[in-house]
Amino acid sequence: xxxxxxxxxxxxxxxxxxxxxxxxxxxxxxxxxxxxxxxxxxxxxxxxxxxxxxxxxxxxxxxxxxxxxxxxxxxxxxxxxxxxxxxxxxxxxxxxxxxxxxxxxxxxxxxxx
Amino acid sequence: xxxxxxxxxxxxxxxxxxxxxxxxxxxxxxxxxxxxxxxxxxxxxxxxxxxxxxxxxxxxxxxxxxxxxxxxxxxxxxxxxxxxxxxxxxxxxxxxxxxxxxxxxxxxxxxxxx
Numbered sequence: 001x002x003x004x005x006x007x008x009x010x011x012x013x014x015x016x017x018x019x020x021x022x023x024x025x026x027x028x029x030x031x032x033x034x035x036x037x038x039x040x041x042x043x044x045x046x047x048x049x050x051x052x053x054x055x056x057x058x059x060x061x062x063x064x065x066x067x068x069x070x071x072x073x074x075x076x077x078x079x080x081x082x083x084x085x086x087x088x089x090x091x092x093x094x095x096x097x098x099x100x101x102x103x104x105x106x107x108x109x110x111x112x113x
Numbered sequence: 114x115x116x117x118x119x120x121x122x123x124x125x126x127x128x129x130x131x132x133x134x135x136x137x138x139x140x141x142x143x144x145x146x147x148x149x150x151x152x153x154x155x156x157x158x159x160x161x162x163x164x165x166x167x168x169x170x171x172x173x174x175x176x177x178x179x180x181x182x183x184x185x186x187x188x189x190x191x192x193x194x195x196x197x198x199x200x201x202x203x204x205x206x207x208x209x210x211x212x213x214x215x216x217x218x219x220x221x222x223x224x225x226x227x
Contacts, residue, residue: 037118040219042218043156043201043215043217044199044217045214045215050212057147058214075117090155090156096206098145099163101161102215103158103160104149104155104157105155105156
């Protein structure tokens with residue numbers, strides 16, 4: 001989606017290694033979200049942030065961490081505590097107001113070596 | 114527990130056919146229902162439905178929400194091979210203030226054959 005950049009597109013992680021997925025936006029939206037998508041399952045919310053320097057856990061936050069030091073950036077770290085990290089990770093942003101939908105980046109596919 | 118259920122799980126049709134995708138939901142403090150189309154990567158936004166019985170239309174796609182029966186349908190007429198994708202449905206739960214979350218269904222995989 002225009003204005004949302006996720007990188008890298010593909011990422012490989014060794015056992016016991018932390019990795020960080022990048023999500024950047026230039027649309028000045030307040031809210032940012034991280035989802036995980038597994039085959040045969042819907043998108044599941046990992047973390048979300050409504051404003052800078054604030055974030056909340058989603059439904060499956062264990063083994064993940066985030067930061068929101070700048071409005072345009074919401075990186076996700078997949079830690080070694082996440083035992084099944086292989087998945088497709090999607091970042092989304094949302095403008096203010098109840099009538100605004102979330103818009104998604106192109107995703108990062110993470111695999112374990 | 115909140116849940117969104119989509120049916121069918123997958124569907125194969127021929128070009129020119131009309132398809133109906135279903136989405137039922139049980140979402141506490143329900144605010145709206147959203148439809149997305151996902152091809153290889155990013156889900157792209159199709160519709161947001163807030164009011165019951167009002168059809169939203171975009172070209173060959175249309176959608177409607179029934180808040181009494183807790184379901185929505187997405188119709189695609191005169192299907193084309195470019196409509197092949199996973200269609201995701203999500204219910205938006207309101208937590209008060211500016212906080213709300215999307216609860217996603219597992220999606221319907223649509224394959225349109227030439």
